[in-house]
Amino acid sequence: MTTPAMTYQNEQTRLTYERDGRLDEYHEAYEAAVEAVREDLGGTFPLRIGGEDVMTDETFTVRNPGDRDEVIGSFAFGEADEVDRAVAAAREAFESWRRRPYGERVEIFQDAADVMRDRKFELSALLTLENGKNRNEAMADVDEAIDFLDFYSQQLDENDGFVDDTGRPNRWESTESVLRPYGVFGVIPPFNFPVAITTGMTAGAVVTGNAAVLKPAKRTPRVAHAILEVLEDAGLPDGVVNLVTGKGSATGQPILDHPDVDGIAFTGSRSVGMAAKRSMLEKNAGPVIAELGGKNPTVVTETADVEAAVEGVWKGAFSFCGQKCSATSRLFVHESVYDEVLEGIVEAAEAIEVGPAEVEGHFMGPVIEADAVETYREAVEAADEAGATIAAGGEVLDDGDRANGHYVRPTVIADLPEDHWIWGEELFLPVLAVDSYADWDAMIERVNEVEYGLTGGIFTGEEGDWERFFDEAEIGTVYANRRVSSTTGALVQAQPFVGWKMSGTTGKAAGGKYYLQQFLREQSRTVWSPEDETRDPPATK
Numbered sequence: 001m002t003t004p005a006m007t008y009q010n011e012q013t014r015l016t017y018e019r020d021g022r023l024d025e026y027h028e029a030y031e032a033a034v035e036a037v038r039e040d041l042g043g044t045f046p047l048r049i050g051g052e053d054v055m056t057d058e059t060f061t062v063r064n065p066g067d068r069d070e071v072i073g074s075f076a077f078g079e080a081d082e083v084d085r086a087v088a089a090a091r092e093a094f095e096s097w098r099r100r101p102y103g104e105r106v107e108i109f110q111d112a113a114d115v116m117r118d119r120k121f122e123l124s125a126l127l128t129l130e131n132g133k134n135r136n137e138a139m140a141d142v143d144e145a146i147d148f149l150d151f152y153s154q155q156l157d158e159n160d161g162f163v164d165d166t167g168r169p170n171r172w173e174s175t176e177s178v179l180r181p182y183g184v185f186g187v188i189p190p191f192n193f194p195v196a197i198t199t200g201m202t203a204g205a206v207v208t209g210n211a212a213v214l215k216p217a218k219r220t221p222r223v224a225h226a227i228l229e230v231l232e233d234a235g236l237p238d239g240v241v242n243l244v245t246g247k248g249s250a251t252g253q254p255i256l257d258h259p260d261v262d263g264i265a266f267t268g269s270r271s272v273g274m275a276a277k278r279s280m281l282e283k284n285a286g287p288v289i290a291e292l293g294g295k296n297p298t299v300v301t302e303t304a305d306v307e308a309a310v311e312g313v314w315k316g317a318f319s320f321c322g323q324k325c326s327a328t329s330r331l332f333v334h335e336s337v338y339d340e341v342l343e344g345i346v347e348a349a350e351a352i353e354v355g356p357a358e359v360e361g362h363f364m365g366p367v368i369e370a371d372a373v374e375t376y377r378e379a380v381e382a383a384d385e386a387g388a389t390i391a392a393g394g395e396v397l398d399d400g401d402r403a404n405g406h407y408v409r410p411t412v413i414a415d416l417p418e419d420h421w422i423w424g425e426e427l428f429l430p431v432l433a434v435d436s437y438a439d440w441d442a443m444i445e446r447v448n449e450v451e452y453g454l455t456g457g458i459f460t461g462e463e464g465d466w467e468r469f470f471d472e473a474e475i476g477t478v479y480a481n482r483r484v485s486s487t488t489g490a491l492v493q494a495q496p497f498v499g500w501k502m503s504g505t506t507g508k509a510a511g512g513k514y515y516l517q518q519f520l521r522e523q524s525r526t527v528w529s530p531e532d533e534t535r536d537p538p539a540t541k
Contacts, residue, residue, distance in 0.1 A: 008151060008493040011143035013120060014136055027360060030135045033125035034358050041129070044074045045225055047082055047245060050089035051238025056082065060247055062221060065132045066356045066366040066405040072130050075221045078244035083213065083254040086242040090184040090211035091260055093239030098181050098209040102161030106153045109207045112234035113149035116142065116199075123195055123226055125358070131191055131220050132365040132406075134357045137320050140489075145199035145227070147492035148511065152203050155516050162208075162520060172530045179520035181209035182286060183262035186255035190267045191368055192323045192428075194220035199227055200510055201265040201289075202241060208519045212241045213261070215252055219368055221245040259283055263519065266290040267325075270451075270502050277505060289518045290505040291497075293426045294454030297330040297447045298486040299437075299469060300341050303461030304334075305481070310344035312459065312486035313432070317345075318352060318410040319488060321367045322430035325503070326455040326477070326488040330423060331434045332443050338436040342391065342414060345434070349392040349410040356401055364430065366406040376408045376429050379422060383433075388416040393430070424450045440468075448474045453500035455479070457486035476500040476509070 017026035046053040058077040064070035078086075097105075116123065123145075124138035133141060156162070162179035169175060185205040189198040198216060205212045216224035228243050244251060252272070255261060256279045263286040264276045273290040280286045298316065300309045316328030333341045357365025367373060373396055380394045393411030410430040416422060422433055423446075437443040447456065456475040458466050466480035476498035477490060490497040496512025498504060508514045 008154065010491050010494070011117075011146045013139050013143050027135075029121045030125060030139070031358075033121040034128065037122060037125045037129060042071050042073060045076065045221065045245070047076045047078050047086070048225070048228055048243040049082070049086045049239075050093070050242065051232075054082065054085070060218070062130065062219060064129050064405075065219075065368050066129075066358075066407075068404050070129065072222050075245045077251075078215075078246045079250050080254040082244055083251065083258060086213045086244050087184055087255075087258050087260050089239040089242050090213055093237060094181070094183055094211040097206075097211055097237060097240050100209070102156055102209070105207050105209065106157045108231075108235045109149050109153040109203055112203075112231050112236070113146050113153070115230045115234050116146050116149065119226075119230065120146070123223065126226060127195055127223055128357045128365070130222050131194060131368060132357045133320055134362055134365055135360065138357075141193055141195045144193070144196035144492060148196065148200035148203050151492050151511065152200075152207050152516055155513060156207055162517065172528060173526050174529050175524070175526045178523045178525060179208075179517060180523050181519065182521055183210060184260060185210050185212045185263045185265055185519065186258070186261045187212050187214045188252055188255065188264070188266045188268065189214075189216060191217035191219040192320065192325075193267075194223045195227065197267050197510075198224055201267070202227070202231075204289075204516055205263075205265055205519050206236070206240055208516055210263070210519055211239065213255055214241055214243050215255055216243070216245060218245075218247045256280075257283075261286070263287040264289070265519075267292075269293060273505060287518055288505050289508075291325060291454075291499055291510065292452075292503055292505070294325045294327075294452045294499060294503050295329055295424060295426050295450045296326060296452075296455045296457075296475075296487040297332060297473075298328050298457040299443060299447065299459070300331070300333040300337060301458070301460040301462070301465050302334040302336045303465070304337065304459035305461065306337055306340050306344065308481060308483045309341060309459035309486075310348060312457065312481075312483045313341075314345050314348040314352075314410075315484065316457065316486040316488050317432040318349065318364060318430045319485065321364050321408070322410075322432075323368060323372075323428050324488050325426075325499075326490070326497075327428075328457070328485075328487045329427065329432060330447075331432060332437050332446060333434065335436040335438050342412075342434055345432070346392040346412055349412050352410050354397060354402070354407055354409060356405070364410060367408060367429065368406065370406060372429060373406050373408060375427060376411075376431070379427055379429065379431055380411060383413045383416055383420070383422060386417055386420050388420075389414040391434070418446070426452070444469075444472050448472075451502040454503035455487040455490075455499075457482060459486070474500055476503065476507075
């Protein structure tokens, strides 16, 4: 693989503090932010439409998944009428926003990146309490959001606003290609990266000249308010981004179906993503830019560094409780090293500390909600009934400081029948299924047999093996010998994040150089401008 010249710098806060010998300062700043955020929890949060606060009669309450007694806040419940108002406000704002010189839009989003930098500890602390990420995962989430703001601004600037002079095909005509915004985008992010993905999809839609109606995940609306505050403080005009909080189809579906919504940016389940595509096809054939999940494999060959493989796999499987579309959930190990690898992963899983995410040393916090705990119970029970071995974990935790939250143990399942549904269904949980293989071709067939193709990894001592894996795996984002995580943790610009098959709808990657173009449509422009009026024009066909 060639190594391009690096022109972009990722944020990477924790790594920077560690490199500079200031890790104590990092922890102190985070813990102070947790205390400050806790003092400000509770309260009622309105919708934000056209730059104004809008309350509704009905509200819903969000609680800390690690301690259900701790209320994050109560939030206005927007439904179809509020969606109508938000879309109308976005449409009105779009008419002036799209005419703003692209350089002015770039400047606003670069300023937003600076504002978010100043608030990174506050945002990461809030994120921990709202969705249960530990401090390092939460900070990485905020770092990625800053990266998106910086990178997408840079991309728009470096491409001159996507205006391309295509020359003079003949002496009578001058031509250019211009990418222009669609209008109003519905932006629907997930709970698991509620700063990074929310910011990235919103920035992609809006820096390119569109306006947006943002509907955050029902479990993480508070950080969405914080993100909008960042954008508004950076100078984003009223109505360019409108925030409508709510639950389920009552809020999201009216956005998908609205006749004046020109496109959708969505991250979440396959079923909702496909519904969005159908809805858009029926009304205006606008773009649906969606990432739809994964069932991500890692392969360990007979020549792999076993210690590196074990570390990469358990980190990929169990970080943020496996609640990542990129989480390692299937592991195929060559039979010659199977026992050694399995033993290492079981040992690592059993050593993971599970508890309140804001406490230093707790690698796993809570899963997001009670329904996730129930899905965990069902999966473990189904594996046990199928004759599999629960090699590690399999337990719900409700003791001590875990008594009032949604805690489960990281789980490793071995000896699971090849046709069991756990191999193919995304669980979004800290559950890893492990099997041995003897034949490469049979292994690759199993790698590719699922409907998803988001991320995948391989550990091997042979360059030919990883090149073959990259070539044969039907997966958009692939890694080799990646000790920090076998399938998770893509960095903006360096590792564009894209899913194939049912893992995505466009084949273009978030955090990559082709992402912004998806929010734009091309217009070919020709001006009749003869150089020599005495000459007759060319004959038309």
